[in-house]
Amino acid sequence: MSPVRWWTRCSIPPFCQPSAQPETAVRLQKCSPPLWARDARLSFRLMDRPFPQIALDGIVFQYPSDRGIQRVWRSLLQVWATQDFCQHWVILDRDGTAPKFPGFRYVDCPAHDYRHTGACASQLQAICDAEAIDLFISTYYTAPLSTPSVFMGYDMIPEVMGLDLQNIIWQEKHYGILHAQRYLCISHSTARDLMRFFPHIQPEQVAIAHCGVDSSFFPAEASEVESFRANYALDKPYVLLVGERLGVNGYKNTPLLLRAIAQESPRQDIAVLCIGGKDEIEPEILELAGNCSITRLSLSDAEMRAAYSGAIALVYPSRYEGFGLPIAEAMACGCPVITSPISSIPEVGGDAALYVDPDSPDAVREALAQVQQPDVRQRLITAGLAQSKLFSWERSAETVWHTLLETAETLSDRDNSAGERTALLWTQLRQWQTAQQALTQQFRQTQHQLQDTQRQLHDSQYETDHARQQIAAMESSKFWKLRTAWIDLKKKLGGPA
Known part of the structure; x- marks a missing residue:
């Protein structure tokens, strides 16, 4: 500047x-x-803050299920915390969920709520104005009104897999894409898909920041592997499945491995070790596994390193990935990888993986046999160790930082009249969205009230019917008839009723 x-x-x-x-x-x-x-x-408060000031919305840390994206941003922040970039950052801490690193400035931000995304955008803009933010980037698909933004793309799964794009999450993703001036993607494949679905984006607007491999992933000693196997009673050779086992529309393709094992003849006595994913193994997975031993574990990075190092192979037959971080982590630990040549996977695996047809159990069986041949196994391990070194969080952090810096400097030198008109449109859109969401919320509350009223009416009707039945039962009883006869007799005799 x-x-x-x-x-x-x-x-x-x-x-x-x-x-x-x-x-x-x-x-x-x-x-x-x-x-x-x-x-x-x-103005005095801002004088000691260097240009640019960048706001990072830590929304992804509010949602525990997004662990892969959380790892991306936690790793990037960890790198920047050791450099001189901290003073450029303002971390928007959603309900106290953002990881805390020394040197960064944190600003409290209300918890995100997909029912009120219009109001959320206005809140973000208010924070950007109060903190004199030059550029905004979100960990997961939020955007302010007028402050320029950079979009971080991890994958295009909803678009590629044909999900319901009217879902509010994907609507907000698309708003984030349309709002942004520049784009960061974690693979060339994701960038190509982004430009395919949003043709207005030009290649020069997109920068590639591959994910990195954490320094904690490297080949474990034999004693560590044995200790890991003993701790979890793993007495059979095993293959690894890491992450979600099915995914939306089954794109993770785990059944392919289980069919390959089930159809093997003679059948090799190997186990399947699932790391991460849903806490309970899905019924369809258990049914396909049959007599094959299948276990689900949740491991620390240290245990994960031992699990990779002791496995026959990581089997990763996915039909789509934004990057495929387990492939790089497995290679860094000396674990052979069997995977599919689709989307971003060849970018990560290079020539160091065995690629199989994602529709062919026979190809998986053949690959499992190959990785257990000493010469093939050693070749894959050696190539994998070299391939994994291409991916570092330091390199990724540098790419992200320079893209943000370049974007901020370019925007600061540009005539902002067009940006002001665009900001007005975004403001009007979000105001309309806020009003619509308020009406929707009011409608839902009215629905709940009507349902409560219907339940109360139903309960009252039930109590009334029950009371009538009791009265009818009493009137038909011998005691009631005797009582009625006695009252009638007393009236005839002139006595009190």
């Missing part, structure tokens, strides 16, 4: 100069701080 631009941003505004009427200033101070004083304090 040029010195002139730096001073323009940080200098005291003209209306804060001593030319202001002192009597007016004194009089206003007795009531509340005048606007010029608040703006002056903001």
